[in-house]
Amino acid sequence: MSILTQFKIVRTLLGFVLFTAQYAVCQTLSFQNYTTKDGLPSNHITAVYQDVRGYLWIGTDNGLSMYDGTEFKNFTTADGLPNLYITDIIESRKQPGTFWIGTIAGGLVRLHTGHFTSVRIGNAHVGSLSEDEHGVLWCTSEDGNYRIVDDSAVYVSATDKKGSAIQSVGGQGVFIMTAHQIERHRLDGSLDWGRRLALREKEFMVATTVDQEAILWAFSSEGTLLRVKDTSISYYHLQIPFRPSPDIPSHVMDDGQGSLWVTMPHGVAIINKTDMTFRTLGGFGNPMIEPSGPILLDREGTVWFGTYAHGLFKLSDQRINHISTGQVADGVYNMVACSDSNGHIWISTPASLLEVVRSQDKQWKMFRHSGDPRAAGTALLIDPKNRLWVGPTAGGQGQFYCYEIAKNMDEASGLGLVKSLLPGTFATENVGMTFTIDQLQRGWFSLSQPGVALVDLGRHKLVRTFTPTSGLPSDVPRALLVDRTGKLWYGTWTEGLASIDQNGDEFIVRKESTIVSGAGVRSFYEDREGNIWIGTRYGGLVRYRNKQYVGISVSDGLLSNAIWSIAETDTKLWCGTDVGLEMVDKKTCRPFPTKPELIGDRVYACGAYKNEYVWCVHANELVVYEHPEQGSNAPPPPVYVKSYSVNGIAMSPDSSHEFDHNQNSCTIDFVGISFRDERNVRYQYRMLGHDSIWTRPAKEHTVTYASLGPGTYAFEVRAINADGVASIKPAVIAFDIVPPVWQRWWFVLGLALLLASILYGLFRYRLYHLMNLERLRLRIASDLHDDVGTNLSSIVIASQIMERESLLSTELRNQLKEIRFVAVTTQEMMRDIVWMLNPSNDSLDDFLLKMKEVASRLLSGISFTFIAPPERLFEKVSIEFKRNVFLIFKEALNNIVRHSAATEATIEVKQVEGIFTLRIRDNGRGFDTSVAASGSGMANLSRRAAHVGGILDVISLPSKGTTVTLSVKNHAN
Numbered sequence: 001m002s003i004l005t006q007f008k009i010v011r012t013l014l015g016f017v018l019f020t021a022q023y024a025v026c027q028t029l030s031f032q033n034y035t036t037k038d039g040l041p042s043n044h045i046t047a048v049y050q051d052v053r054g055y056l057w058i059g060t061d062n063g064l065s066m067y068d069g070t071e072f073k074n075f076t077t078a079d080g081l082p083n084l085y086i087t088d089i090i091e092s093r094k095q096p097g098t099f100w101i102g103t104i105a106g107g108l109v110r111l112h113t114g115h116f117t118s119v120r121i122g123n124a125h126v127g128s129l130s131e132d133e134h135g136v137l138w139c140t141s142e143d144g145n146y147r148i149v150d151d152s153a154v155y156v157s158a159t160d161k162k163g164s165a166i167q168s169v170g171g172q173g174v175f176i177m178t179a180h181q182i183e184r185h186r187l188d189g190s191l192d193w194g195r196r197l198a199l200r201e202k203e204f205m206v207a208t209t210v211d212q213e214a215i216l217w218a219f220s221s222e223g224t225l226l227r228v229k230d231t232s233i234s235y236y237h238l239q240i241p242f243r244p245s246p247d248i249p250s251h252v253m254d255d256g257q258g259s260l261w262v263t264m265p266h267g268v269a270i271i272n273k274t275d276m277t278f279r280t281l282g283g284f285g286n287p288m289i290e291p292s293g294p295i296l297l298d299r300e301g302t303v304w305f306g307t308y309a310h311g312l313f314k315l316s317d318q319r320i321n322h323i324s325t326g327q328v329a330d331g332v333y334n335m336v337a338c339s340d341s342n343g344h345i346w347i348s349t350p351a352s353l354l355e356v357v358r359s360q361d362k363q364w365k366m367f368r369h370s371g372d373p374r375a376a377g378t379a380l381l382i383d384p385k386n387r388l389w390v391g392p393t394a395g396g397q398g399q400f401y402c403y404e405i406a407k408n409m410d411e412a413s414g415l416g417l418v419k420s421l422l423p424g425t426f427a428t429e430n431v432g433m434t435f436t437i438d439q440l441q442r443g444w445f446s447l448s449q450p451g452v453a454l455v456d457l458g459r460h461k462l463v464r465t466f467t468p469t470s471g472l473p474s475d476v477p478r479a480l481l482v483d484r485t486g487k488l489w490y491g492t493w494t495e496g497l498a499s500i501d502q503n504g505d506e507f508i509v510r511k512e513s514t515i516v517s518g519a520g521v522r523s524f525y526e527d528r529e530g531n532i533w534i535g536t537r538y539g540g541l542v543r544y545r546n547k548q549y550v551g552i553s554v555s556d557g558l559l560s561n562a563i564w565s566i567a568e569t570d571t572k573l574w575c576g577t578d579v580g581l582e583m584v585d586k587k588t589c590r591p592f593p594t595k596p597e598l599i600g601d602r603v604y605a606c607g608a609y610k611n612e613y614v615w616c617v618h619a620n621e622l623v624v625y626e627h628p629e630q631g632s633n634a635p636p637p638p639v640y641v642k643s644y645s646v647n648g649i650a651m652s653p654d655s656s657h658e659f660d661h662n663q664n665s666c667t668i669d670f671v672g673i674s675f676r677d678e679r680n681v682r683y684q685y686r687m688l689g690h691d692s693i694w695t696r697p698a699k700e701h702t703v704t705y706a707s708l709g710p711g712t713y714a715f716e717v718r719a720i721n722a723d724g725v726a727s728i729k730p731a732v733i734a735f736d737i738v739p740p741v742w743q744r745w746w747f748v749l750g751l752a753l754l755l756a757s758i759l760y761g762l763f764r765y766r767l768y769h770l771m772n773l774e775r776l777r778l779r780i781a782s783d784l785h786d787d788v789g790t791n792l793s794s795i796v797i798a799s800q801i802m803e804r805e806s807l808l809s810t811e812l813r814n815q816l817k818e819i820r821f822v823a824v825t826t827q828e829m830m831r832d833i834v835w836m837l838n839p840s841n842d843s844l845d846d847f848l849l850k851m852k853e854v855a856s857r858l859l860s861g862i863s864f865t866f867i868a869p870p871e872r873l874f875e876k877v878s879i880e881f882k883r884n885v886f887l888i889f890k891e892a893l894n895n896i897v898r899h900s901a902a903t904e905a906t907i908e909v910k911q912v913e914g915i916f917t918l919r920i921r922d923n924g925r926g927f928d929t930s931v932a933a934s935g936s937g938m939a940n941l942s943r944r945a946a947h948v949g950g951i952l953d954v955i956s957l958p959s960k961g962t963t964v965t966l967s968v969k970n971h972a973n
Contacts, residue, residue, distance in 0.1 A: 028283020045306025054673030059086025080116030094135025481524030491521025535563025576603030672719020900924025
């Protein structure tokens with residue numbers, strides 16, 4: 001009998017298989033627990049309140065605590081509390097930052113600027129607190145109800161032995177409810193309306209609240225819900241499976257979304273205010289936990305529950321459901337679970353096949369298919385036709401079965417056996433670790449030895465077996481995937497990737513990139529855009545797109561490099577890892593901040609149904625995350641500076657400061673208030689005046705700046721919550737570091753003025769001496785002109801008179817002529833000296849005029865030309881310049897007159913770029929410059945030129961005349 005005939009007989013005998021033994025499971029949610037181990041003063045929670053700044057205040061039977069997301073700050077009698085047992089907490093709307101605290105035996109307490117002040121109320125046992133629209137506080141106690149006016153308690157009404165609940169209802173007044181009576185008081189305290197409640201025998205009211213529509217809701221010990229609108233009371237008797245305790249206070253909260261939450265010892269009831277239907281909330285992790293304490297919905301939508309003895313519980317995300325499955329199948333890796341096109345989740349366990357369904361009322365139900373042992377402990381797969389395949393685990397020898405899925409609304413699906421397949425039909429050895437079904441209804445089955453078998457499922461025929469001899473790696477495949485093009489991806493543990501492509505009847509086997517070689521390929525996934533994602537055991541996640549590979553690992557922000565399974569929604573890729581379910585942005589390949597509710601145990605398999613939910617399977621439970629693409633509605637987190645110290649000394653962060661230059665090391669501790677996931681709040685900061693660029697987001701909430709220089713600074717910090725929403729307004733600390741005395745403006749200005757005064761004094765001193773020198777020069781010139789000049793003139797005149805005497809001998813007459821010549825010559829020299837000394841002749845133009853005059857006098861018998869610059873030269877020249885250049889000039893002219901026998905001479909003066917050039921040429925007899933002259937005239941000329949930093953050049957040849965050139969630089973004063 002053929003295999004195909006056997007299969008038809010089996011299918012006929014089995015027919016349509018419907019597994020039974022269904023049961024419904026109520027899902028539980030993700031709670032986080034805070035206890036004394038986290039810093040609470042007690043695990044008995046009596047009150048929870050969130051102030052306008054966002055801080056959480058917790059009342060216990062052992063003191064008061066404030067939580068900012070990083071630590072609990074506790075207050076006890078050592079801080080001023082009159083008693084440790086806290087009953088209620090509210091913040092004054094009239095004076096934000098001022099808190100009213102009810103206590104047992106300690107009366108009413110006001111907390112303002114860190115100081116506690118007590119207000120005596122009756123017997124000091126304060127119950128509930130409320131503030132009316134005028135900012136007047138109302139409170140209850142064991143011996144009556146009171147208004148607080150000017151820190152004094154004014155009696156309003158009586159109470160009973162079970163106490164009172166008090167609620168302000170805006171302008172309508174204040175409701176006071178006792179166990180069996182309800183009253184409404186005007187804001188002045190007078191009674192406006194009252195009525196006895198229509199309750200059953202032994203029934204009494206246990207909790208009240210006022211919603212946003214000013215409707216009072218109250219809950220009784222027997223499950224009766226009261227709705228009070230104006231003076232109308234409606235009663236609704238609900239069949240909630242558990243009741244409040246007469247000894248442990250229950251509480252009720254309006255969530256602003258149309259539901260009331262009522263806490264009771266055995267669970268929480270969530271009541272729809274419109275149709276009065278309800279659902280119960282459990283899953284606090286321990287059946288002994290009594291969540292009947294206070295309840296609070298904070299501004300981010302997080303729900304807080306106080307318990308009698310187990311601390312504080314937080315419910316951050318109601319979309320994450322936990323469903324207990326018991327032990328799941330072992331050894332099937334990422335095929336322990338799958339989901340079909342109807343959104344049903346199928347899970348393999350050692351004993352049975354589980355099906356998890358979301359009902360029409362959004363509740364999760366689990367059904368156990370236990371009628372066929374072939375469904376137990378197997379690998380699961382949904383093929384392209386939405387059929388369920390179950391097969392043997394790694395290395396197994398069982399059969400593969402294929403079932404049609406018949407969906408039943410809110411019930412277990414029907415499973416009809418379509419076909420079964422014995423591995424022996426396509427392999428001589430055991431099957432391997434994984435298999436997959438392609439669009440052509442062909443099965444790809446890994447083998448226990450390296451290789452894969454391709455089977456035509458319609459004909460039950462082996463098409464081909466691929467092994468290392470065909471080009472595959474010499475390692476067994478751990479993951480298989482057929483992409484939309486029909487290409488098979490083959491992932492191994494040590495040798496990376498391979499692929500099998502079909503071109504007509506020909507199969508093409510390739511070894512792909514070695515990027516994941518040795519990383520242990522564990523999973524494949526093809527997303528909606530056609531990208532191939534590769535999960536590895538040790539190398540993280542790899543994306544293949546357009547022949548390019550991009551890797552993401554712990555160095556990029558993943559919490560684990562072990563990617564066991566992969567799923568997707570619109571924008572996110574979901575990775576089942578060793579530490580839970582992680583999110584990766586499909587476009588940027590960057591990990592999203594991790595949700596703490598999804599982190600913990602290893603994920604065996606994960607999947608997604610459209611954008612409605614993502615699921616993952618752990619060793620003993622299924623976790624379902626509903627609406628994973630839904631954006632965050634959390635408000636931007638406020639951010640505050642907690643503490644601020646300079647050089648180790650605490651400073652007030654709320655005021656500006658001015659510090660000395662050596663007070664330049666500061667430490668700033670800050671906090672962003674976001675309780676949805678406080679461990680993933682990140683911060684960016686900058687110190688204006690030091691840097692202007694925001695730092696990269698980081699979790700550290702303390703920063704230290706050392707050795708800041710003098711200047712004006714403003715430290716800014718902003719918080720970013722786990723959803724990526726940043727603070728609108730940063731927290732700011734502004735301060736100044738004044739410079740040391742020697743760097744302050746008045747000191748620098750004074751020093752500059754002093755230096756300027758000194759420089760001015762020196763200038764005046766030098767100017768004084770220069771003026772004295774000028775005056776001295778004038779006096780000397782005047783004296784020489786008046787005294788010496790007069791005497792020389794007298795000598796000249798006297799010698800001329802004596803020469804006229806006829807009695808003089810020739811010798812004596814010659815001596816008188818010599819005396820007259822010397823006197824005249826000395827008189828000319830004296831005039832030259834007087835000219836040089838006179839400050840009014842210090843310009844270069846005056847100097848040239850003098851040179852012309854001297855040339856005319858000395859060259860009286862020689863034809864000469866004097867060439868000077870056409871423009872006027874007003875530059876001042878020094879007396880040294882005039883003296884040396886003038887003497888060089890006269891000496892050169894005297895040489896022409898005495899020694900050259902010249903008939904013509906040319907004198908040329910130039911002034912170019914600060915260089916004075918004097919050139920004197922004659923047509924005299926000249927001389928040989930190589931032969932040393934007997935006189936010292938040339939040596940004197942060279943010495944004088946060097947004295948003024950000039951260069952003297954003499955060019956002369958016998959019978960060729962002589963040229964003397966003097967070049968002087970920087971001649972001016």
